[in-house]
Structure formats: C-alpha cells, structure tokens
Amino acid sequence: MSSATRQRGPANNAFDPDTLANLPAQDRDLIHRRQELLGPAYRLFYQRPLHFVRGRGTRLWDVAGEEYLDAYNNVVPVGHTHPRVVEAVYEQMQTLNTNTRYLNENILNYAEDLLGTFSGPVAARHAMFTCTGSDANDLALRIAKYRTGQEGVIVTSWAYHGNTRQLTGVSPSLGDASPLAPWCRRVPTPDSYRLDPAELPQRFANWVEEQIEHLNRHGHGVAALLLDTSFSSDGLFVDTDVLAPAVERVREAGGLFIADEVQPGFGRLGSHLWGHQRHGLDPDIVSMGKPMGNGFPVAGIAVKRDVVADFGHDIRYFNTFGGNTVAMAAAQATLDVIRDEGLMANAESTGAVIRNGLLELQKRHPRIGHVRGAGLYFSVEFVTDLDEKIPDKANATAVVNAMAERRVLISQTGRAGNALKIRPPLVFDSADADRLLTELSAVLDGLDA
Numbered sequence: 106m107s108s109a110t111r112q113r114g115p116a117n118n119a120f121d122p123d124t125l126a127n128l129p130a131q132d133r134d135l136i137h138r139r140q141e142l143l144g145p146a147y148r149l150f151y152q153r154p155l156h157f158v159r160g161r162g163t164r165l166w167d168v169a170g171e172e173y174l175d176a177y178n179n180v181v182p183v184g185h186t187h188p189r190v191v192e193a194v195y196e197q198m199q200t201l202n203t204n205t206r207y208l209n210e211n212i213l214n215y216a217e218d219l220l221g222t223f224s225g226p227v228a229a230r231h232a233m234f235t236c237t238g239s240d241a242n243d244l245a246l247r248i249a250k251y252r253t254g255q256e257g258v259i260v261t262s263w264a265y266h267g268n269t270r271q272l273t274g275v276s277p278s279l280g281d282a283s284p285l286a287p288w289c290r291r292v293p294t295p296d297s298y299r300l301d302p303a304e305l306p307q308r309f310a311n312w313v314e315e316q317i318e319h320l321n322r323h324g325h326g327v328a329a330l331l332l333d334t335s336f337s338s339d340g341l342f343v344d345t346d347v348l349a350p351a352v353e354r355v356r357e358a359g360g361l362f363i364a365d366e367v368q369p370g371f372g373r374l375g376s377h378l379w380g381h382q383r384h385g386l387d388p389d390i391v392s393m394g395k396p397m398g399n400g401f402p403v404a405g406i407a408v409k410r411d412v413v414a415d416f417g418h419d420i421r422y423f424n425t426f427g428g429n430t431v432a433m434a435a436a437q438a439t440l441d442v443i444r445d446e447g448l449m450a451n452a453e454s455t456g457a458v459i460r461n462g463l464l465e466l467q468k469r470h471p472r473i474g475h476v477r478g479a480g481l482y483f484s485v486e487f488v489t490d491l492d493e494k495i496p497d498k499a500n501a502t503a504v505v506n507a508m509a510e511r512r513v514l515i516s517q518t519g520r521a522g523n524a525l526k527i528r529p530p531l532v533f534d535s536a537d538a539d540r541l542l543t544e545l546s547a548v549l550d551g552l553d554a
C-alpha cells in the first residue's frame with residue numbers, strides 16, 4: 106500500500122498534515138522542517154499547532170507572546186520551570202553528574218523517601234531508576250517474567266504502556282498496525298459509565314480469569330496483570346475498590362500485579378499519592394515516570410524485595426542516565442515541592458471546584474454524557490445519544506480545538522477519542538479553574554448555537 110492511501114494510526118487530538126495549507130507561512134515552514142528532519146512518526150497536537158517559547162507555573166507563552174492556560178500537562182506537576190526544581194538541577198549539574206556505579210548519598214536519601222510513600226515498611230521494597238516510563242515498564246516485565254517463569258501479560262483493551270518492542274506488544278492503543286505480542290491478552294476497560302459500577306469488581310475479575318485460562322491453554326502462563334490504575338488511555342476511570350478480586354486471581358495463577366503509575370502517580374488523584382492505593386492494593390511492582398522530575402527525564406520502579414531477588418542476583422542492571430545525580434536532584438526537589446506546597450490537598454480542593462463546574466455544564470449541555478475524575482484529572486465524554494451512549498468524537502475534537510483558540514490547553518482520550526482530557530499541573534488554583542470553566546462554558550454554548 107502506498108503511503109498516500111494508507112490510514113494513519115489512531116491518535117487523539119492529532120494535527121492533520123493534509124490541512125497544512127491553512128496555516129500561516131511561518132508554521133508551514135517549521136512543519137516542513139519537522140517532516141524533513143524528524144520524519145513521519147511524530148504527531149503534533151491541535152488543528153492549528155502551537156509553538157511555545159516559555160513557561161511558568163500553569164502558563165505557557167507562544168512565539169507571538171500570547172499567554173495560554175495549561176490544563177493538560179502532567180509532566181510538570183509543580184508547574185512549569187518551578188524555581189526549586191530548576192535550582193536543584195542547576196546546582197547538581199555544576200557540581201557532579203555521575204551514575205549509579207559510584208557511591209552517592211542523594212540517591213539513597215531519595216530512594217528512602219520514595220519507598221516510604223508505599224504501604225508497609227521502607228524495607229519491603231527496592232527502588233530502581235530509569236529514564237522513561239517505557240524503560241520502567243520494560244524492566245518491570247522482565248523482572249515479572251523472570252520471577253514467575255511465565256510469560257503472559259494481561260492489559261486493558263485500549264492501554265498504552267510504552268514504546269519498547271516488549272511494551273508496544275502490550276499497548277493496544279497504538280492501533281492495528283502495531284502488533285500485539287503472542288503472550289498479550291486484553292480485558293475490557295472497567296467502564297463505570299456503561300456498566301454497573303457495583304458489578305465492576307466481579308466482572309473485571311471474571312474477564313481476567315478468562316484470559317488467564319487462555320494464556321495457560323496456549324502454554325504462556327501469566328507473568329503479570331499490568332494496569333494503568335487510572336485507565337488513562339482507555340478514557341480515564343478512577344473508581345475506587347475495583348481491582349482487588351482480579352489481582353487475587355492473577356496471584357492465584359502464579360502471576361504478579363504491576364501498577365503502572367506513570368499517569369496517576371505523585372498525587373494527581375488528590376486523595377492518594379498512588380492510584381493503586383485507591384483500590385487498597387499492594388502491587389508487586391510499581392512503575393512511575395512522567396511527573397517524577399517535573400520535566401527532567403527520571404522514572405523508575407518500586408519492587409518488592411523477594412520479587413527482584415533472583416533477577417538481581419543473576420542479571421546485572423545498569424542504566425547510564427537512570428538514577429544519575431542530576432536526575433535524583435530533580436526527583437527529590439519535585440517530591441519536596443509536592444509535599445511542601447500541599448499539592449495533593451490543592452488537587453482535591455481545586456479539583457472539587459472543577460468537578461462541580463463540569464457537572465453544572467453537563468446539566469446545560471445534553472451532548473455531555475458523563476463527567477468523571479478525581480483530584481486534578483478529568484474526563485468529559487460526549488455522546489450523540491444519552492440513552493445509547495454512542496461516542497461523539499467530532500464534538501470532543503471541536504471543543505478541544507476551540508479551547509486552544511481561546512488559549513486554554515486540554516486534549517482528548519479514550520478509544521473513540523470522544524472524551525475531553527483535563528489534566529493540569531497540580532499547582533492549578535481556583536482562578537485557573539474559573540478561567541477553564543468560563544472558557545469551556547462559552548465553547549459549549551457556541552456548539553449549541
């Protein structure tokens with residue numbers, strides 16, 4: 106098939122290069138250069154791609170000097186260019202930048218601090234550091250397979266877990282052109298909008314059980330149930346106490362539970378630092394990344410001691426940049442600011458304002474089928490019919506782009522791409538919430554006009 110007739114793989118809120126002619130000359134030139142230099146695999150956001158040159162707190166400024174409210178970027182939980190993180194990185198960069206093959210106290214202090222955030226004693230787990238969330242999940246799967254002697258991995262139907270070969274094999278949201286691994290099995294999303302929430306724990310466990318049987322029948326066994334505990338790419342589902350029965354089934358079958366906390370981790374959901382804690386779970390491995398260094402590339406896993414004992418004995422682990430002295434400085438400063446500035450409490454209080462505002466908007470706009478979320482993480486589903494709950498991607502796309510024109514950044518999520526994804530830095534305050542809701546209200550009124 107020629108590249109001209111090929112369908113592009115699924116991506117939410119992606120710029121369509123066929124509309125290039127509609128853009129100003131300066132943007133067209135940059136996009137041409139990107140295509141020439143970076144090739145065809147990258148995607149830009151928005152129908153009119155944005156070009157930022159500066160950020161601070163919850164604000165970004167574009168090349169023309171226009172100020173935007175950032176209600177989307179979770180990689181900077183303590184806000185763009187937070188001075189404490191910038192200072193910590195700068196200080197460490199000009200003092201020493203070495204790797205984990207030398208003794209250093211800071212990595213130990215951070216590991217101790219981080220491990221103290223999970224249930225049970227610090228001594229119950231080890232911390233291992235990587236550069237990206239993909240890196241962390243890849244290591245988690247290797248450890249799980251080594252520990253269990255089994256190969257199968259169960260994920261949700263529209264999950265994303267990363268970009269290594271092993272992880273693209275368990276990331277169905279990359280679309281049909283990206284093959285799933287023969288040892289990957291999918292279960293439906295625990296969709297509390299379309300299914301009875303009271304039945305979800307049992308239903309989810311039954312789906313997992315079916316896939317365990319399937320994996321066993323094919324000789325793979327189950328190494329792990331790997332779940333984003335906020336089901337981010339599946340459309341964001343943050344109900345509590347859903348997952349325990351499924352995790353129990355996996356453990357009975359000799360597998361492990363890996364909580365992918367790359368999205369919900371570090372306080373995004375307000376009530377708990379980690380998404381799995383909302384389900385009362387104690388994962389065998391927790392992977393983390395994105396918000397960990399406020400934009401500095403640092404990620405990692407927290408793994409139970411017995412789970413990694415044989416792997417660590419038999420196979421050495423080294424990651425040139427993972428856990429280096431500068432990465433640890435960024436991670437420590439970020440965690441300190443999350444605590445010192447009370448950002449989890451802020452996520453709860455500002456989040457409540459946004460949630461109430463979204464529910465009010467839902468009353469006025471019948472296109473909104475469902476509002477859900479926790480802390481500072483929300484999804485707003487558009488449907489064509491409130492009874493049938495048929496996804497309406499066109500409306501979500503229109504809203505996301507109209508919001509960008511009003512200089513507020515949000516995006517889209519879910520298999521059908523029909524849900525708004527609102528996921529601001531955790532320093533988002535009540536004035537920011539007010540601006541977000543005011544603009545969203547105006548955009549929705551415009552749609553109904």
Ligand SMILES: Cc1ncc(COP(=O)(O)O)c(C=O)c1O
Nearest residue numbers: 237238239265266267333367394
């Ligand atoms: C749930 C989840 N896991 C893993 C990853 C991979 O992280 P990274 O892009 O840092 O490799 C992502 C990235 O979007 C993610 O959303």
